[in-house]
Amino acid sequence: MTDLWTDSHSQFIDGLARRQLQKTYYGLGTRIVLTAFGTVLESDLDSAYAVIQRYEDLLTVNRDNSELMAINNAAGKHPVQVSTATYALTKLAVKMSQKHFGFNAAIGPLVKLWKIGFDDAHVPTDREIKEQLQLINPEKIILDDENLSVFLTQPGMELDLGGIAKGYIADRIQDLWRSRGIDSGIINLGGNLLLMGLPPQHADKLWRIGVQNPFATRGASIAAIKIGPCSAVTSGIYERHLEADGKSYHHILSPQTGYPYETNLAGVTVFSKYSVVGEIETTRLFFEGENTHNWGTTDPNLFGAIFVTKEKGIKLVGIPTSNVSLLDTSFHFI
Numbered sequence: 001m002t003d004l005w006t007d008s009h010s011q012f013i014d015g016l017a018r019r020q021l022q023k024t025y026y027g028l029g030t031r032i033v034l035t036a037f038g039t040v041l042e043s044d045l046d047s048a049y050a051v052i053q054r055y056e057d058l059l060t061v062n063r064d065n066s067e068l069m070a071i072n073n074a075a076g077k078h079p080v081q082v083s084t085a086t087y088a089l090t091k092l093a094v095k096m097s098q099k100h101f102g103f104n105a106a107i108g109p110l111v112k113l114w115k116i117g118f119d120d121a122h123v124p125t126d127r128e129i130k131e132q133l134q135l136i137n138p139e140k141i142i143l144d145d146e147n148l149s150v151f152l153t154q155p156g157m158e159l160d161l162g163g164i165a166k167g168y169i170a171d172r173i174q175d176l177w178r179s180r181g182i183d184s185g186i187i188n189l190g191g192n193l194l195l196m197g198l199p200p201q202h203a204d205k206l207w208r209i210g211v212q213n214p215f216a217t218r219g220a221s222i223a224a225i226k227i228g229p230c231s232a233v234t235s236g237i238y239e240r241h242l243e244a245d246g247k248s249y250h251h252i253l254s255p256q257t258g259y260p261y262e263t264n265l266a267g268v269t270v271f272s273k274y275s276v277v278g279e280i281e282t283t284r285l286f287f288e289g290e291n292t293h294n295w296g297t298t299d300p301n302l303f304g305a306i307f308v309t310k311e312k313g314i315k316l317v318g319i320p321t322s323n324v325s326l327l328d329t330s331f332h333f334i
Contacts, residue, residue: 167279170231192232235283237263268306305319
């Protein structure tokens with residue numbers, strides 16, 4: 001989940017009035033705001049929400065009945081055939097997990113052990129963590145393209161696609177809206193943003209996106225970015241916390257240690273063409289840190305990134321400083 005804001009009030013574009021339609025929903029464990037510009041029907045937004053509900057039914061691990069839970073419940077027993085959508089996302093997640101850069105779709109057992117973000121969150125023992133580390137090896141996942149089946153070969157393994165699902169769903173909503181002739185809109189899935197087309201309210205045809213202050217309540221921005229159509233996804237240590245014995249534990253767990261990943265970063269935001277790519281790349285950069293080299297230089301689908309350190313430093317990668325306005329002077333560029 002990211003903490004970003006964007007202007008969304010339609011006025012005029014090229015002298016022509018543009019209609020704005022916006023609705024708020026709840027799903028994926030968060031507040032969802034869908035905004036579309038132009039000739040838009042309420043059913044266009046409701047249909048987008050139906051897409052969200054459909055994928056949540058398939059992919060959630062917080063209910064007993066879903067395709068993902070069917071895979072998890074069959075761990076160590078047999079493969080499970082799933083829908084094309086579930087298989088496609090699972091295949092992508094497993095492929096990325098097997099690159100071992102921090103993203104790990106098999107991290108479910110560790111997530112459920114810590115339960116950070118839930119009322120019963122607690123700090124596990126070293127022994128409990130070591131036991132769960134034996135169950136998160138993505139190399140032990142077998143995919144069958146012909147039968148669209150997924151097999152977790154070790155009992156106790158669990159898939160968790162929470163680190164990639166929102167981006168995938170946002171991309172599918174954009175596909176839906178484009179098929180209906182909607183070429184400008186904002187898909188906000190709990191702070192994960194996908195900005196379609198041109199913003200009606202700005203003559204320079206650039207969106208304004210605010211970067212959340214990681215040390216303040218939601219809505220406090222430290223900088224504003226001017227950028228074209230894109231997805232904006234953030235990973236940060238401030239999103240979910242566990243406070244115990246005078247220590248704070250964030251929710252991004254290291255697949256190597258089983259503990260929250262130790263880093264100098266408070267957060268990193270990635271701007272990309274596809275939201276699912278942004279989900280993956282924010283994780284990559286969170287683990288690599290702000291001194292990453294050559295990131296995004298050869299991929300036209302990656303537009304840039306912003307790192308925010310615990311010392312209130314801001315580092316831009318691939319984004320001109322002329323497109324960034326500092327809103328909080330307690331932060332500084334590095």
